[in-house]
Amino acid sequence: MKFENTNLENHVLNVNLLTEIMEELGFVLAGQWDYERVTYDYKFEQRNEIYYLRVQGFAVEGHVESSKGKIQLLTPLLGKYYYPHGVEYGEGENFPESIVDKSKELLKKAEEQISLVSKFIIL
Structure with missing residues (x-):
């Protein structure tokens, strides 16, 4: 599932600042x-399923x-893990609707934080 129109794709940010923002929101800098x-991942576990x-x-x-x-x-993106x-x-x-809603909330917070940082830092 793609989350269109989050405004995240309009941002360019220093990797260290980006990692700090994403980790504060609970994302993990994935090994990929x-x-x-x-890649930053946020893991959801619900009823023995992983997203x-x-x-x-x-x-x-x-x-x-x-x-x-x-x-x-x-x-x-939002994806489901299949072993x-x-x-x-x-x-x-x-x-699940709860996971979609939480994802939208996290993406909104990320965009707000990135926008705020971008206003004060000249790239």
């Missing part, structure tokens, strides 16, 4: 990063591991 891409709210980005300047790296955010295959984001997936 490389020099050019970064992930995923915020991804890519380096537009520098590298992910660099303190000067700048990250362009992408459209956030052993991984996370599915397909339109055919059904997500």
Whole structure:
């Protein structure tokens, strides 16, 4: 499930600031990063099922591991985990309303924090 119109995809932010904001909201910098891409995951567990709210980005300047790296955010995704295959984001997936609502709340808070920081920092 894609979360369109969150305004997150309009932001470019220093990787260290972005990581700090996302971790304060409970996201984890997932192990799927490389020099050019970064992924922040928020894990939901409900009735023996696992869901992930995923915020991804890519380096537009520098590298992910660099303190000067700048990250362009992408459209956030919500996916369901299937063992052993991984996370599915397909339109055919059904997500509990409580998880969708919590995801929207987290994304709104992230956008507010990123917008606030962006006003005071010249990239």
